Amino acid sequence: MAENMTQSGGELFLKGMQQRVDDTLAACTRCGKCAEACPMAEPAGLNTAQGPQIVGGILDLLAGGQGTADAERWAQVCTNSGKCIRACDYGVNPRFMVNMARIASKAKLHSGWGK
Numbered sequence: 001m002a003e004n005m006t007q008s009g010g011e012l013f014l015k016g017m018q019q020r021v022d023d024t025l026a027a028c029t030r031c032g033k034c035a036e037a038c039p040m041a042e043p044a045g046l047n048t049a050q051g052p053q054i055v056g057g058i059l060d061l062l063a064g065g066q067g068t069a070d071a072e073r074w075a076q077v078c079t080n081s082g083k084c085i086r087a088c089d090y091g092v093n094p095r096f097m098v099n100m101a102r103i104a105s106k107a108k109l110h111s112g113w114g115k
Contacts, residue, residue: 021062021100027092030055034094035074037087044077046070061101066108075102 032051035041041048048054050070057071075098084094 017100020096024092024097024100025059025062027090028055028059028097029090030059031089033087033089034084034092034097037083038074038078039081039083040077040079041074044073046074058097058101061104061108062097064104067101067105071101072105074098075105078102 030052032048032053032055035046035051035054036048038048041054046054047070053068054070054074057068058074061067061071061075078095078098080095080099082095084098088094
């Protein structure tokens with residue numbers, strides 16, 4: 001019985017996380033302000049003038065696509081400073097967005113495991 005409750009709780013958690021990702025995909029305008037605000041973008045060699053393209057790559061990763069090298073780099077270097085959150089005028093949490101993109105990127109990298 002406890003196993004079923006845990007499984008159901010896990011399923012609910014994953015469903016909730018997917019809904020939050022879907023909401024992010026729907027709300028993000030790809031303006032790039034979050035990438036511009038990130039204190040790690042410049043040290044990581046990312047051109048913040050290309051913020052909209054970087055964010056587009058992040059969203060592509062979230063949607064199950066290949067993303068871009070710059071998007072993957074940004075996801076790798078994120079230190080969770082939260083400065084991106086204040087930069088968003090549309091209610092998106094870019095820190096969550098970038099962290100979920102990091103997970104998607106790692107999943108893409110290791111998708112052949114166990115086959």
